[in-house]
Amino acid sequence: DFQMALNEVHPAFGVSEEELEQVIQNGIIHYDAVIEEILKTGQLFVEQVRTSTRTPLVSILLHGPSGSGKTALAAYMAQASEYPFIKLISPDFMLGYGEPQKISAITKVFTDSYKSPLSVIVLDNIERLIEWTPMGARFSNGVLQTLLVLLKRRPPKGRRLLVIATSSLRPILTDLGLSDTFDSELRVPPITDLVSLEYVLQEVQLFNSDQERHRAIRMLQDAGFTANKNDYDSKLQIGIKKLLSMIEMARQEPENVAERLTTALMGLGM
Amino acid sequence: DFQMALNEVHPAFGVSEEELEQVIQNGIIHYDAVIEEILKTGQLFVEQVRTSTRTPLVSILLHGPSGSGKTALAAYMAQASEYPFIKLISPDFMLGYGEPQKISAITKVFTDSYKSPLSVIVLDNIERLIEWTPMGARFSNGVLQTLLVLLKRRPPKGRRLLVIATSSLRPILTDLGLSDTFDSELRVPPITDLVSLEYVLQEVQLFNSDQERHRAIRMLQDAGFTANKNDYDSKLQIGIKKLLSMIEMARQEPENVAERLTTALMGLGM
Amino acid sequence: DFQMALNEVHPAFGVSEEELEQVIQNGIIHYDAVIEEILKTGQLFVEQVRTSTRTPLVSILLHGPSGSGKTALAAYMAQASEYPFIKLISPDFMLGYGEPQKISAITKVFTDSYKSPLSVIVLDNIERLIEWTPMGARFSNGVLQTLLVLLKRRPPKGRRLLVIATSSLRPILTDLGLSDTFDSELRVPPITDLVSLEYVLQEVQLFNSDQERHRAIRMLQDAGFTANKNDYDSKLQIGIKKLLSMIEMARQEPENVAERLTTALMGLGM
Amino acid sequence: DFQMALNEVHPAFGVSEEELEQVIQNGIIHYDAVIEEILKTGQLFVEQVRTSTRTPLVSILLHGPSGSGKTALAAYMAQASEYPFIKLISPDFMLGYGEPQKISAITKVFTDSYKSPLSVIVLDNIERLIEWTPMGARFSNGVLQTLLVLLKRRPPKGRRLLVIATSSLRPILTDLGLSDTFDSELRVPPITDLVSLEYVLQEVQLFNSDQERHRAIRMLQDAGFTANKNDYDSKLQIGIKKLLSMIEMARQEPENVAERLTTALMGLGM
Amino acid sequence: DFQMALNEVHPAFGVSEEELEQVIQNGIIHYDAVIEEILKTGQLFVEQVRTSTRTPLVSILLHGPSGSGKTALAAYMAQASEYPFIKLISPDFMLGYGEPQKISAITKVFTDSYKSPLSVIVLDNIERLIEWTPMGARFSNGVLQTLLVLLKRRPPKGRRLLVIATSSLRPILTDLGLSDTFDSELRVPPITDLVSLEYVLQEVQLFNSDQERHRAIRMLQDAGFTANKNDYDSKLQIGIKKLLSMIEMARQEPENVAERLTTALMGLGM
C-alpha cells in the first residue's frame, strides 16, 4: 500500500518530524526491488552506528538523476531509525543566506547532534547547498570545505552520528574532492521499464479500471517503450517525482488520460 | 478583435493588476493557432493546481526568441486564472538592487504567496533576473540558486502555487542547471509566414483598405518572403513585439507605408 | 554653412542645453548625403514618439568607428526634437563613480524623464558607461544589466520616451546581449573619399584660396588616396573628429599645411 | 598488540592530549614493516631537533592516499616525542573561520610554540587548511602563503621546533610552491596485499576463529586479490581507515561477514 | 652641453617645478637627431593648444622601451611650454593608494587644470598608473577607464589643455582600448649605434682622454657592436637611463672602465 511506509514510523522526541514528512508527502511506492534493497542497506547502517564502538561516524550518499526519489528515501531511512536526534539540512531553509550564514547553520546542526548519544542527519541536495552551477563550474567553496570537514569529523567520545546525504552530482564528486568522503554510496535509479511504471499507475489509481490501465500500457509499448529494464536502448528514463507530476497533469483531461501520458513521456526524450 | 482578450478577464482581490496590464498593453492578437494552444495548455495547468492534491507546486516555462510575446502570454494566463494571489516578478522593479536585495525581493513574493490558498507567480525574464550576459558567461549565481530552490520548494500544507516563468535562454538552460526544474516547457515562436503577418496588419489597421494591405503583402512576396510557415528557408523571423514597433514606424510616412515595412523587414536578416 | 545647424534649434525649458552644445561645439558639416539621411531618420523617430500611442518607448543606436561624429549627431537630433525633457547621459559626468552610483545616476535620468509627457535621452558612449576594455573583455555587468532593463522598460501610461544611444561596440553587441535591444540602428561612417574631405577643408577654411586647396587635394591623390568612396581599397579611413584635429595641427605650420596634412593622413594607415 | 602504542606514551604538561588521542582512537596496527620504519624515522627527527644546534627548525611531511593513516601516525610521533609543547593544528577546529581568522589561529600556535624550548606541531590535512578543491583548482592563497612562511621561519634563539605535516596533495605540491618546503617527506602507503589485510583482520578480531579468517582470505584470493604487495596489478588499494570502517560494516551481518567484506573490497575498484 | 637644456627653461607660477626637475636630474643629452625632432614636435603641440580655438584638448603619447628617456623628455616639453599650470601625475606619488583614491587624485589634477586658461599635464608611466602586469594581464580597469574618459573630455569653454603621456605599453594599447585616444604618438627609441653611445660617453666624461674613449669604442666594435643605427642586426639596444647607470658602475673601477662597460653591454643581450 502506497501510504503504508509512513505510518509504520514513530519518531522519538527532538525530531524535526514535520519537515521530514513534508518531503515524503507522496509516500514510498515499492515499484521495484531496488527500493527495498536501498532501504535495507540504510537499515544496516542505522544498526552499525547504534552498535559498533569503532565507527562513531558513518556517512552514506544517495545519488541518482533528478527526481529519482533520493530525498524521500533518505528522509524515510532517517525517520525509521527512531534515533532521538533526527534533523534535515535542506537548501529550502537557507534561502537568502550568505555563505557564512550557511556555513554556521550547517555546522550548528552537527554540533547540536553531538549532544545526543545517537543522531542521524539528512544532508539533502549537496549541489544546492554548495550553490553548484555547471555554467563556469561555479560553487561556494566555503560551504564545500565545511561539508568536507564535517563529513569526516568524529563526534566526541560517546556520541554517534549517521549522515545520509543526497546528490545528483555523482559524476563530478571526484572533481569536487568529495570522492573519498563517504563510507558508502547507494544509487537511486530512475524508472526505465513499463512493469515499474504500471505498478506506479496502479498505486496512484490514475485509471478507473485495470482494463484502461492495460490499454495505456499497450499504447506506451506501441510508442516504443519496452517492458524490460535491462534493455539498454530503453527510451524510458524518468524519475518517480516527475512521473507523479505527469500523472496529475494527465488526470486533468479524464477523456484523454492515456494519450496525454504517452505524449508527455515521449516529450522527455527530445 | 484585438482588444478582446483583456476585457474577458476579471482579476480577483490582492492582485497586482496594473503591472500585469502594463505588459499586455497591446493586447493578444490571435495571428496563429499556436497562440490558442499555448493559452489552453496554460489553462490546464491552472486547473491542475486548483484541483489535484498531489501537485501543490507546478512550474512552467514560456521560452522563445526575443519579443515573441512571452511576457504578454504569461501575464494573460495569470490574469485568466482568477486566483486570489497573482504577482509579477520582473527585473523592471529591481533596478539598482544588489544581489542580496534581489534575492530577498524574489523570495518575499514566494513567501507571500504561501499565505493564499491558490497563487500564481509570473517570473518574467529569467535572463535579466540572473543578470545574464553572454560575454564571459556572467550571471548572478546567488539569484540563480535562489530560483533553483524556489522553483522546487513545495508550499506549506494546504497552499498551492503555479509559477509561469519566461525566458529566451532555452539554449543554455542545461548549462545553468535549470533543465530539470520545470514541469513543462512551452515554446512561443516568432512569426515566420505572411498569413500570420497579414492577420496582424489587419488587426492593427495599418492600411486604410484591404486593397492596400494586399498590395503590401504582394510586395513582401516579391521581396522573397513566403506564405508557408513550414518553409524552413523562410526569410521571415520576427517577434510580434518588434513587428508592432515596425508597423508604428511605417505609419509615420503615410505615403510610403508598404515600402518602409518591406525595407524594415528585409533589414532584419542582415 | 558650418555653424548653421545649431542656430536653427531652440530647445524648450528643462533641457540640459549647455552640455549638449558642448559636444557639438564644432557644428555639423554636411560633407556627405549620409549625414542628411541620418538626421532625417532621427526626425522620423522623434515624430513617431510624439504621435503613435502604441510605441511609447523607442530606442535607436548610432554606431560607427571612433570619432565618426556619433555624439554630435545624437545631441543634434535631441536638440532638434524640441521635447520638453532632453538629457545627456555621458561618462564625462560620472568620473570616480562606483558601480552603484553609476547605476543610480543613469536610472535617475530615466525616472526623471517619466515625469515629462515627451522626453529624449542621449545615452552617450555605451562602451565607457559599461567600462568596457577589450583586454580580458572586462566591463561592469551591473551597468550593462541596468541599460538592458532601462532600454526596454516602458514609461508609465501617458509618458513617451526616445532614447538615442551611441557606441563603437557594434561588433560585440551580440556578445553583450544588446543585439535585440534597439528598435533601429544607424551607422555613422568615417570619411573615405576625397570629395568629402575637400568639403570639410573648405568649410573650416584651412587654405586661403581654392587654388591652394586644390593643390593639397592633388597632393593627396598623388599619395594614393582616391576620390571615389565606393572604392573598397580606399586608404582613407578617418573620423570627422580626428580630421578636424589634424587640420588644426597642420594650421600651425602655415608654410607647410598641405604637406603636414598629407603626412598625418598617411600615418593613420600604419 | 593493537592498543599497545598509545599506552606507552606519557605526554608532558601543556600538551593538547585529548585532541591527539581522538585521532588515534583506533590505535596503530603494525600490519607492515613500513609502519615501523615511518615511526622510527619520525623518532630520528625528534632526536635531531632535541640535540642539533644548527637545525632549530625541522619540518617533515607525511603524505599518502586518503585514509592511509597519516594523521594517526603524525599524532603518534608527536605524542611519543614527550616534548613540553605538543599541538595539533586541524581544520576540525576552524569550521566557519574566515581566511584572516584561520591565518591568525595557525600563526598563534607557532608563536606559542616559540615560548617552549622544545615544541612539536602537527599540521594536519594541509589540503583542508588551504581549502583546496580540484574543481577549478581553488584554494585559499592567504593560508597557503602563511604556511609557506611559517614552515621556513626559524624560531627565536634557543627555541626548537619540529613540524609534522600531513597531506594527500603530494602530486600538486610543486604547483602550490610547497615542494622545497619540507626537510623530509615520508610516504604512508595504502594496504595492497592480503598478508597485511589478514594481520588487520586478526587484530580487530572480526572472526571468531582462525579458520573463519582463513576462509575469508581464500575467498578474497578467489576474487582476484593477491598476497604479494609488490604485484603492481594488485587490485587491492585501501587505506587502513576505510578498511576499519568496512570491517565494522561487515560485522553487522554475523552470518555473512566474509561475503560482505569481499563485496565491499571489490566495490572499491569500480 | 649636457646641462644646458634645463637652464633655458623658466617655469611660471603654479607649477610643480621641483617634481619635474627631479625627473630630468641628469639633463637631456642630444646624442641623436631624433631627440631634437621629438622636442620640436612637442613644441608644435604646445603652440597649437595656445593658439587654435577648435582644439582645446590635445593629447600626445611618448612611447618606447624601458629607460629610453620618455619621462625626462615629457617633463622637459612641459617645462618648456611655460604655461601657467604644469603638473606631473606620477605613480611615485600614489604609493599605497587604493583604486578609488588613485582615480580621485588623477581626476583632481585634471579638474584643477580647468581653472587655468592654459595647462599641461604630464601623465607619466601609464602602465604603472593602471597597475599593469603581463602575468595574467592584470590591471586596474577603474583607473584605465578614468584615463580613457579624461583623455577625451574637453575642458570647459575658454580653457585649454595639453596632455603628454608616457608609456612602454605601445604593443598592447589596442587591447586596452587606448589606441584611438591620442592625437599623436611619438616614439622614443633606445640607443642602437656606437656613434650615439660615444656622444654620451663624451658628455658624461667617463674617460679622461679622447684616446681612452676611442679605445673603448674600438673594444666595443671588436665585441660586435656596430656604428650604423640602421643595421637591424645591431646587438646594441639600450635605454639612455640604463646606459647612464652602467657608466657609473664602470666608473667604480678606474683601471678597468672600458672592460667593465663592454661586459655590461654584452650582458644585456642574454
Add this chain to the structure above:
Amino acid sequence: DFQMALNEVHPAFGVSEEELEQVIQNGIIHYDAVIEEILKTGQLFVEQVRTSTRTPLVSILLHGPSGSGKTALAAYMAQASEYPFIKLISPDFMLGYGEPQKISAITKVFTDSYKSPLSVIVLDNIERLIEWTPMGARFSNGVLQTLLVLLKRRPPKGRRLLVIATSSLRPILTDLGLSDTFDSELRVPPITDLVSLEYVLQEVQLFNSDQERHRAIRMLQDAGFTANKNDYDSKLQIGIKKLLSMIEMARQEPENVAERLTTALMGLGM
C-alpha cells in the same frame, strides 16, 4: 673558518642587527670561488652608491634556486656596507598582514631610509612578499606594483639607497614586469660538485677524521656524483641550506653518517 664572516662586520647605529644575524646564523662558508665573486660585486655597488652622484638609487637582485644562500649573502653584503641605515624587509615579519598593511609596511621602510644619507635595504624573498603561487599564477598585484614603483623611485636630493633583493622567481621575472627593474642581477648557484661538497663537510666537521670524510666522498662518487662542476650531467644539485640540514640529520646516526648522507642526496633527484 666558517664563523669568520660575521665577526668581521661591525654594523653602525640604527641598524636592525639582530634580524640580519638571524638569517646568517650558520655563517658563510666559502666552498667555491663564486661566493667570493658575488660578495665582491656587492661591495662594488656599495661603493658606487657611496660615491657616484649620478646614481642615488641602485638595485640588485640575488636570484637562484631554493636554499642556495641568497638571503644570507644579501644580509652579509648589507651588514658589510656599514651604512648608517640597514634594514631587512622579510615576509617573516608580515604574517597575517592584509595587502594594504603589507604595502604600507614595505613603503615605510623605504620612506624611513630617505632620512639617512646612505641606506641599504634587503628586500628578501620577493615571491613570498607578493604571495606568489604557481598554481593559477596567483599573487598580490598590489604588492608587486608597490615594489615596481619603489625599486625605481629616486630618493630625495642628497639621499642614496642601495636595494638588495632576493628571489627564486628569475624564470618569470619578465612575466611579472620585473625584468627591467634591477640595475644588476647576480646568480647564486646551488652546489653541483663534490669538491664544494667536501669543503662544506670539512667546515662543519661532520666527520671526526679526514679518512672518514674521504670515505664518504668516495661513496658518493660510487653513487654517481661527479667532482667536476662543469659536468652538465651532474646529479648533484643542492642548495647550501638543505645540505646543512641533511648534514645535521646524518649526524644523528653516528654509526651510519656516510650512508645516510648518500641516501639523502640520492633521494633529491627523485
